[in-house]
Amino acid sequence: MSQLVNVPAHIAYTAPEAIDAEVVALAEPLACSVHGFRKIGLQGHETVFVVGAGTIGLTAILAARAIGAKVIVLARHPHQQEAAHRLGAIEVLGEDETSQQRVQELTRINAIDVAVETVGGRAETLWQAQRVLRPKGRLVVLGVFTGGLVSINALHLAIKEIEMVGSMTYNASDGHVDYKIALDVVHEYLTETKSLVTHRFNLTQANEAFRVAADKSTESLKVHFNPTVH
Numbered sequence: 001m002s003q004l005v006n007v008p009a010h011i012a013y014t015a016p017e018a019i020d021a022e023v024v025a026l027a028e029p030l031a032c033s034v035h036g037f038r039k040i041g042l043q044g045h046e047t048v049f050v051v052g053a054g055t056i057g058l059t060a061i062l063a064a065r066a067i068g069a070k071v072i073v074l075a076r077h078p079h080q081q082e083a084a085h086r087l088g089a090i091e092v093l094g095e096d097e098t099s100q101q102r103v104q105e106l107t108r109i110n111a112i113d114v115a116v117e118t119v120g121g122r123a124e125t126l127w128q129a130q131r132v133l134r135p136k137g138r139l140v141v142l143g144v145f146t147g148g149l150v151s152i153n154a155l156h157l158a159i160k161e162i163e164m165v166g167s168m169t170y171n172a173s174d175g176h177v178d179y180k181i182a183l184d185v186v187h188e189y190l191t192e193t194k195s196l197v198t199h200r201f202n203l204t205q206a207n208e209a210f211r212v213a214a215d216k217s218t219e220s221l222k223v224h225f226n227p228t229v230h
Helices: 027-040 055-067 078-086 097-108 126-131 154-159 178-188 190-194 203-214
Strands: 047-051 070-074 091-093 112-117 133-141 163-166 197-201 222-225
Touching: 027 055, 027 112, 027 133, 027 163, 027 178, 047 055, 047 126, 055 070, 055 078, 055 178, 070 097, 078 091, 091 097, 112 126, 126 133, 126 154, 178 190, 197 203, 203 222
Parallel strands: 047 070, 047 112, 070 091, 112 133, 133 163, 197 222
Antiparallel strands: none
């Protein structure tokens, strides 16, 4: 951990003066969501189903809203569900039976144009994202899976002619820079973005910061290091 970092000028972008450093830091995960939606070609009239409501899942709500899309979120923990509502999801589902029935209904009526998997790890969430899509729907994988092979339904993929795209971090393409777009989204949704930062620690509290970030019972969303915190 360090208070300062030296980077090449060509990868540094100017943030609007109205945004403080704490909020600017959230442009990084948000740029990952921006990149995924640009790869999949999300349109403003479409409906997005986001699986997972960690940092990437929650920033995906803002990235999709900035395009004009409607967002439905599948979130495991109550504090994540509350955050998803606060960030503008039109509907937030959990793991209860009523939510599962609603997922089945959304699937039956072909309501979902784009699904986003944001959990990764060792979770079996790729199928959750895939199964809800309408015919010719698109699936973007933002989650980083670390447990080896994961399950998908290849027959379902073929029959529905689903397009599945992997997405990793962000870049510049087609004359647009994901990070600059993310900074614009942060500026547009300043209050919502700032609400994602739930815990702050100084550099000497690193062990506690990582513990809080990993323990969902703390109701942490985004944990930040801030050298000025005492």
